[in-house]
Amino acid sequence: MKQSAIGIYLVLGLLLSGCGLFGDPDERVMFPPEPDPLEHRYVELAGQMATEKPCFLISHNSVSVAPLNSPGTRAQYIRSHCFSTVAQRTASPELCEQVVSVSTLLYPGHRNNREQCIEGTEQATSSGGVGIIDHNAMFELAGFSDEKVQELMQAYQIPDNGRYCLIFSPEFFDAIEQMPRFSTEDDLDRMQNVEWKAHPFLTLRGFPCEGRFIDTN
Numbered sequence: 001m002k003q004s005a006i007g008i009y010l011v012l013g014l015l016l017s018g019c020g021l022f023g024d025p026d027e028r029v030m031f032p033p034e035p036d037p038l039e040h041r042y043v044e045l046a047g048q049m050a051t052e053k054p055c056f057l058i059s060h061n062s063v064s065v066a067p068l069n070s071p072g073t074r075a076q077y078i079r080s081h082c083f084s085t086v087a088q089r090t091a092s093p094e095l096c097e098q099v100v101s102v103s104t105l106l107y108p109g110h111r112n113n114r115e116q117c118i119e120g121t122e123q124a125t126s127s128g129g130v131g132i133i134d135h136n137a138m139f140e141l142a143g144f145s146d147e148k149v150q151e152l153m154q155a156y157q158i159p160d161n162g163r164y165c166l167i168f169s170p171e172f173f174d175a176i177e178q179m180p181r182f183s184t185e186d187d188l189d190r191m192q193n194v195e196w197k198a199h200p201f202l203t204l205r206g207f208p209c210e211g212r213f214i215d216t217n
Helices: 002-017 037-049 053-057 078-090 093-098 114-121 135-141 146-155 160-168 170-178 185-192
Strands: 063-065 075-077
Touching (some): 053 078, 053 170, 053 185, 063 078, 075 078, 146 160, 160 170, 170 185
Antiparallel strands (some): 063 075
């Protein structure tokens, strides 16, 4: 009787905590590997640039969990989160095809799926932003020396307070391929097929980035 009661309490506890055994995700991973912190930074970079290119640097297997999220959204592939973020920033539902929902043993993520991603694109109100990322760290990962940064700023006549503008440049866009990658060779090929597009910030009056890079392609 005591063992039966323990079993009931265990099941109830799993239900209340949102156990990953419930729901219908695309995939289940009991014990996912620890993601590299840099993969989260790539999501932020992709969101800021409003391009999916950095998403191809992220492993297919990296999972993030958020125990305090609402039921069904407590686990997700970091890569899927990246594509979903860009899809919603750019109102591009076709990017939702890259979204795969996942649940772990303890955390369900079945609601972080393609349908949720597509719904988000219908409510898109932003096209990326300046955001809070370490631009200098991103430049270094892309192989940009301080001399290279200064050279580009001079070439494009970017003021000192517009250093971050280089994130939106074709040169940085191309250099993303040189950044540490946690994905496959196939992803590198797919990444190279993504084309640079002028970010909306480049047309905003009063921004240091105004008018830059637009005539380069």
